Amino acid sequence: MSDIITNILVCGTGGQGVMTAAEILAQAAIARGYDVKKSEVAGMAQRGGVVTSHVRFGRKVWSPVITPGTADVLVAFEVAEGSRWADMLRPGGVAMVNTIRLVPPVVSSGLFQYPEDPVATMRAAGVTVYDFDAGAIARDLGDLRLINTVMLGGIADYLPFPAEDLEEQIVGRFRARKPAMVEVNRKAFALGREAARDRAEGTRKLAANQ
Amino acid sequence: MSAAVQAKAASRLLLSGNEAIARGVWEAGVKVAAAYPGTPSTEMLEQIALYPDLYAEWSVNEKVSLEVAIGASMSGARAFCAMKHVGMNVASDAFMTQTLAGVVGGLVIAIADDVGLSSSQNEQDSRFWGRFAHVPVFEPADSQEAYDMVKAAFDVSEQYNTPVILRLTTRVCHVKAMVTVGEKGNFPVKGFDTTQKRWVMTPANAKGMLPRQITREGELRKAAEVSAFNLVEPGSDKRVGFVTSGPAFMHVRESFPDAPVLKLGFSYPVPVEAIKSFRTTVDKLVVVEETEPLIETELRAADLQDIHGKDILPRLGELTPNVLIPAIYRLRGEEPPATSTYPKYEPFPRPPTMCPACPHMGVYYTLARMRKQVQISGDIGCYTLGAGHPWNALDTTISMGASMGIALGMDKARSEETKDKAVVAVIGDSTFLHMGMQGLLDIVYNRGNVTCLILDNRTTGMTGGQHHAGTGKDLNGDEAPRIDFVRLVEALGVKPERIRKIDPYQLPVVNRAIREEIAINEPSVIITDRPCVLSEFYPKLTPYEVIDDKCTGCGNCINVGCPAISVSRTEVKKRDSAPDIVKKFTTIDTAMCTGCHMCVESCGPKAILPAAAE
Numbered sequence: 171m172s173d174i175i176t177n178i179l180v181c182g183t184g185g186q187g188v189m190t191a192a193e194i195l196a197q198a199a200i201a202r203g204y205d206v207k208k209s210e211v212a213g214m215a216q217r218g219g220v221v222t223s224h225v226r227f228g229r230k231v232w233s234p235v236i237t238p239g240t241a242d243v244l245v246a247f248e249v250a251e252g253s254r255w256a257d258m259l260r261p262g263g264v265a266m267v268n269t270i271r272l273v274p275p276v277v278s279s280g281l282f283q284y285p286e287d288p289v290a291t292m293r294a295a296g297v298t299v300y301d302f303d304a305g306a307i308a309r310d311l312g313d314l315r316l317i318n319t320v321m322l323g324g325i326a327d328y329l330p331f332p333a334e335d336l337e338e339q340i341v342g343r344f345r346a347r348k349p350a351m352v353e354v355n356r357k358a359f360a361l362g363r364e365a366a367r368d369r370a371e372g373t374r375k376l377a378a379n380q
Numbered sequence: 381m382s383a384a385v386q387a388k389a390a391s392r393l394l395l396s397g398n399e400a401i402a403r404g405v406w407e408a409g410v411k412v413a414a415a416y417p418g419t420p421s422t423e424m425l426e427q428i429a430l431y432p433d434l435y436a437e438w439s440v441n442e443k444v445s446l447e448v449a450i451g452a453s454m455s456g457a458r459a460f461c462a463m464k465h466v467g468m469n470v471a472s473d474a475f476m477t478q479t480l481a482g483v484v485g486g487l488v489i490a491i492a493d494d495v496g497l498s499s500s501q502n503e504q505d506s507r508f509w510g511r512f513a514h515v516p517v518f519e520p521a522d523s524q525e526a527y528d529m530v531k532a533a534f535d536v537s538e539q540y541n542t543p544v545i546l547r548l549t550t551r552v553c554h555v556k557a558m559v560t561v562g563e564k565g566n567f568p569v570k571g572f573d574t575t576q577k578r579w580v581m582t583p584a585n586a587k588g589m590l591p592r593q594i595t596r597e598g599e600l601r602k603a604a605e606v607s608a609f610n611l612v613e614p615g616s617d618k619r620v621g622f623v624t625s626g627p628a629f630m631h632v633r634e635s636f637p638d639a640p641v642l643k644l645g646f647s648y649p650v651p652v653e654a655i656k657s658f659r660t661t662v663d664k665l666v667v668v669e670e671t672e673p674l675i676e677t678e679l680r681a682a683d684l685q686d687i688h689g690k691d692i693l694p695r696l697g698e699l700t701p702n703v704l705i706p707a708i709y710r711l712r713g714e715e716p717p718a719t720s721t722y723p724k725y726e727p728f729p730r731p732p733t734m735c736p737a738c739p740h741m742g743v744y745y746t747l748a749r750m751r752k753q754v755q756i757s758g759d760i761g762c763y764t765l766g767a768g769h770p771w772n773a774l775d776t777t778i779s780m781g782a783s784m785g786i787a788l789g790m791d792k793a794r795s796e797e798t799k800d801k802a803v804v805a806v807i808g809d810s811t812f813l814h815m816g817m818q819g820l821l822d823i824v825y826n827r828g829n830v831t832c833l834i835l836d837n838r839t840t841g842m843t844g845g846q847h848h849a850g851t852g853k854d855l856n857g858d859e860a861p862r863i864d865f866v867r868l869v870e871a872l873g874v875k876p877e878r879i880r881k882i883d884p885y886q887l888p889v890v891n892r893a894i895r896e897e898i899a900i901n902e903p904s905v906i907i908t909d910r911p912c913v914l915s916e917f918y919p920k921l922t923p924y925e926v927i928d929d930k931c932t933g934c935g936n937c938i939n940v941g942c943p944a945i946s947v948s949r950t951e952v953k954k955r956d957s958a959p960d961i962v963k964k965f966t967t968i969d970t971a972m973c974t975g976c977h978m979c980v981e982s983c984g985p986k987a988i989l990p991a992a993a994e
Contacts, residue, residue, distance in 0.1 A: 183730065184732070193556075196394055196556065197394065200394055200558070205558060206394060206556075206557070206558060207522070207555060207556070207557045208394070208555065208556040208557075209551065209554065209555040209556075210554050210555075210556075211498055211554075218730075218732055218733040218735070218943055219730055219731060219732035219733070220730045231557075232630045232631075232633040232634040232637075233630045233631045233633070233634035233635075233700065233701055234522070234551055234555040234557070234627070234630065235551070235631070235698075235700045235701070237634075237700070237701040237702050237705075237719070238702055238719055238720045239718075239719045239720035239721055239722075250727040250728070251730075253725050253727050254725065254726065254727055256722055256725065257720045257721075257722040257723060257724045257725065258720075259721070259722060260721070261721045273946055274728070274729075274730045274731075274733065274943070275733055275769060275770065275941065275943055275946075276728065276729060276730075276731065276769055277728055278938075278945075278946035278947045279769070279770060279938055279947065279964075280947065280950070280962075280964070281769065282728035282729065283728065284727070284728065285727050285728075288727060291725060292725075295722045295723055295725070296721070296722060297722055
C-alpha cells in the first residue's frame with residue numbers, strides 16, 4: 171500500500187443522507203484494509219443547514235480534516251453546495267454533482283439569490299464537474315432514497331479500489347435487512363456510474379472540439 | 381444493536397470518539413453513568429446505555445449528573461459523567477469540593493469542548509479545570525486514544541484518589557476512526573467509605589484535606605513526567621519541534637510529518653521537565669494548543685522562554701493544517717506554499733432552520749407581529765433560531781435557563797424607551813427543567829412582571845431528541861414518571877389563573893394568550909403543548925397545498941417561517957403615492973408538509989387547502 175491518502179468530501183444539506191454516504195465510503199475503505207478517518211459536522215447544522223463529511227483513507231491517516239485544495243473527489247448532493255465546497259478540490263480533482271436545487275427560506279423569501287448556474291460557476295473557475303440529476307434516476311427506479319446509491323455509483327470509478335467493492339458495501343447493508351432492495355440498489359449504482367461516465371465522455375468530447 | 385456493544389475483544393471497528401469512550405467506560409467496569417445532553421458530548425451516554433450491567437441516566441442538569449456520579453464513587457463504584465464544556469460551568473460547584481474529598485470508585489468526567497463553535501454559545505478551554513481543581517487532565521487525539529485514556533483515567537483516579545478530567549473536542553467526539561477494543565474487566569463495588577466523615581465537608585474537615593490535595597498534585601506531576609501518554613514522536617527535520625495535545629497533534633503530524641513532536645496525552649500537570657529536555661533537541665519549539673495558551677504559559681513560568689505559541693498561532697478555532705502550515709513557514713522565514721487552486725465561492729448562506737411544522741414557529745410568528753411592544757429574553761435550544769429569519773423575535777441568549785433571570789433583570793431596569801414594553805421570556809421544556817425553574821421562582825418571589833413562554837415539545841430537541849423528566853420516558857426509552865408543567869409552575873407560586881396551556885398551532889389562540897398575559901402586571905406562564913416533529917410523539921397529517929388562483933400574494937404564510945413554504949413567483953404592484961408592493965405568491969412542498977395547519981391560520985383568503993390525493 172502506498173503512502174498516498176485519498177480525500178473525499180461529501181456535502182449537501184441536513185437530511186439528504188450525506189452522513190450515510192460518507193459512512194459507506196469509509197466502510198468500503200476499511201474492507202480494503204485502509205486506515206480511515208471520517209469527520210462530520212453535527213449539531214445545529216442538522217436543522218436544514220450545510221452538512222459536510224470528510225472521508226480520508228490510506229496507509230496511515232493523521233488529521234481527520236481535508237486541507238483546502240487537497241480533495242480528490244467532491245460528492246455534492248446539492249448543486250449550490252457543490253459550488254460552495256469546490257475550492258476544497260485539488261487540481262485535477264473531480265466534482266460529482268447532483269443537479270437538484272434546494273432553496274432555503276432566506277432565498278425563497280428574497281433576501282438572497284440562488285445562483286443561476288452553479289455548475290457554470292465551477293467550470294468557469296476551472297473545476298472538472300460531472301453533473302447529473304440523481305433524483306430523476308432514483309425517481310424512475312421508484313424510490314427517492316436511492317439518490318445516495320446513485321451518487322456513490324457516480325464516484326465509483328474515481329476511487330483507488332474497484333467499483334464492485336463500493337457496490338458490495340451498499341448492497342451488503344440491504345442483503346441482511348431488506349433483501350428486496352438489493353437489486354434496485356444495484357441498478358441505482360450502475361445508473362449512477364453510467365451517468366458519470368456519460369458526463370465525463372461528454373466533457374472530453376467538448377474539450378476535443380474546442 | 382450497536383456493533384461496538386457486540387464486538388469481541390481485539391475487534392477493530394470504525395468508531396466515533398463518543399462511541400469509543402462508551403466502550404471504554406463499559407470495559408472499565410463503570411456501574412453508574414450520568415449526563416445531560418449537549419453537543420458534542422451527547423452520544424456518550426446514548427451509547428453507554430446500550431451496554432449491559434450498568435446504570436445510565438439522563439439527569440436534569442450537569443450538576444445533578446455529577447452529583448449522581450459522585451454518590452456512586454463514594455459508594456465504591458466506578459462512575460462516569462459526560463457533558464459539554466458549558467455544562468461543566470453548571471457542575472463546577474459539586475466538582476470543586478469533590479476534588480478535595482477525592483474518590484473511592486474511580487470517577488472520570490468527560491468534558492467536550494466545542495472548538496470552533498459548531499453548536500455552542502461560547503468557546504471555552506476546559507483544561508483550566510485541571511489547574512483550578514488540582515486534578516489530572518487527559519487529552520485524547522482520536523477515538524483509539526479516547527478509548528485507551530478513559531480506561532487509564534479510572535486507574536489514575538483510584539490510584540491518586542482524585543476525579544479525573546477527560547478533555548475532548550468536537551474533532552474527537554464526532555470523528556470516526558479505527559479502534560481496537562478489549563474486554564470488560566472485573567471491578568467489584570467496594571462499598572461506602574465511612575472513615576473519618578471524609579465526605580462531610582465542614583470547614584474543619586475540608587481544611588484538613590487541603591494539604592493532601594497539594595501533595596497529590598505533586599505526585600501527579602511526577603506521574604505525568606513519565607507517563608506513556610506523553611511521548612516523543614521522533615523526526616529528522618529538527619528546524620521546528622512541536623509540543624501539542626489533543627487533535628492538534630493530528631494536524632501537526634499531517635502538516636509536518638518529519639518534525640519531532642512531544643505529544644501530551646496526560647497534559648496536566650504539565651510535564652515541564654520532559655518538555656525542557658525536548659527543547660534541547662530542536663532548533664525552535666512551537667507549542668500547538670487549542671484554544672488557550674495554558675501549556676505555553678506554564679512553560680514560560682518555568683523559565684522556558686525561547687518558545688513559540690500564540691505569538692504565531694490563533695487563540696480561537698481549530699489549528700488545522702491550513703492554519704498551521706503558513707504560520708510555521710513564516711516562522712522558518714520561508715514563503716508559505718500556495719493552498720487552494722480554485723477560488724472560494726459563497727453562493728448564499730444556508731443557516732439552520734426550524735423543521736416543517738415545528739410548533740415553535742407559531743409562537744415566533746406571533747411574537748414577530750408584536751415585536752415593537754415586547755422585549756424577548758431567550759434561552760438555549762432549537763427555539764434560539766427564533767432570533768433568525770423571518771421572525772427576528774429574540775433579544776438575548778446567554779446560558780441555560782437564563783431567559784428567566786434576565787427577563788426579571790430587564791423588568792427591574794426599565795428605561796424611558798422600554799418602560800411600556802412587555803417583557804417575555806421564552807424557554808423550552810428541557811431547558812426549563814435544567815435551570816429555568818429557579819429563575820421562575822425568583823420572578824414570582826420578587827414580584828416580577830414577566831410573561832414566561834414554556835415551549836413544551838416533549839423532547840430535548842437541539843441535541844437530537846433526548847428524553848427528560850417531562851417526556852414520560854427515560855434514557856433507555858422505558859416508561860418513567862412525567863412532570864406536569866402546569867402543576868409545577870403552580871407550585872413555584874404562579875397564580876392558577878395566570879397559567880395557560882395552549883396549542884401553538886392555533887395562531888389566534890397563541891395571539892390572544894400572549895396579548896392578554898402581557899397586559900397583566902404580574903408573572904404569568906403560557907405553556908405550549910405540541911410535540912417536536914422529529915419525536916416519536918408527533919403524528920403526521922395530510923399535507924396542504926396553495927390554490928394558486930386564490931393566493932393574493934400577501935406573504936403572511938411566508939412569515940410563519942416554515943421551510944415547506946416558498947415563493948413561487950413575485951409581482952410588483954406600482955403605487956403612485958406610496959412605495960411599490962412586492963406580492964409574493966407561494967407554494968407548499970407537499971413532500972415536506974406534515975399538515976400542521978399553522979399556515980392555514982395565517983391565510984386570509986383561505987387559499988391553503990388539504991392537498992388533493994395524487
